[in-house]
Amino acid sequence: MQSQDVKQQVKEVYGKAALQAAQGGRASCGEATASADDPITSHLYAEDQITGIPLEAIAASLGCGNPTALAQLNPGETVLDLGSGGGIDVLLSARRVGPTGTVYGLDMTDEMLDLARENQRKAGIENVEFLKGEMEDIPLPDNSVDVIISNCVINLSADKDRVLSEALRVLRPDGRFAVSDIVARGAIPEQIQRHVELWIGCIAGVLEEQDYRTKLAQAGFVDIDLEPTRIYRVEDARAYLADKGIDVEAVASEVDGKFGSAFVRARKPSEG
Secondary structure (H helix, E strand, O other), rough: OHHHHHHHHHHHHHHHHHHHHHHOOOOOOOOOOOOOOOOOOOOOOOOOOOOOOOOOHHHHOOOOOOHHHHHOOOOOEEEEEEEEOHHHHHHHHHHHHHHOOOEEEOOOOHHHHHHHHHHHHHOOOOEEEEEEOOOOOOOOOOOOOOEEEEEOOOOOOOHHHHHHHHHHHHHHEEEEEEEEEEOOOOOHHHHHHHHHHHHHOOOOOOOEEEHHHHHHHHOOEEEEEEEEEEOOHHHHHHHHHHHHHHHHHHHHHHOOOEEEEEEEEEEEOOOO
């Protein structure tokens, strides 16, 4: 698909997901079924962590991880969340950096931005600003951010090299890249990969683990590390793949354990 086609599909899917959450439902990824027990999106946040966060922000979360629990965030720092959606990770990060810090949420979907700003109002959190824009062209100056987080959104981009280049640009020297994302573990047949991606990632473009490392290094990052946080088993995908007319038993070895969510860490080099 062309980049603009991908962006348009993402806007449509996430716009509908935002409306679902705003109306009291649970956001879903179009073909995927919204479920409190979904093995991708469920049970990512501890109850004590989300106390005081609006239910609409929680319901709108379509992430595959919890970058705010794994990222190092310090009081007074500036944080950028790429693809901030309903704002849950922005609001949680704002608590971590405190009133002297700032958290930006970047999203290109109007419905998600409206929902996020309403969630910010309900939470009464002031050190947050939601920006409209694309992660391939981040509307912030060079060297302006201490930490970049994201929750399974970079895989949606058709130009991941551009996203990583932009992330490096806006990070300050020694700035930290700390995102959750979906990764593939080894080669997977194209048909199977496409079906599984639709299930796990809302129009995903999943990178293989080593490809992710390579792209980060080519962008200029150092200290690169991918830490698996959830591995998806064939049982997780069984119902979804069967609905697509796929003989799950025949492809079990090509699906089982071949996709997962990971916490991706890297650092922008020091000046000089």
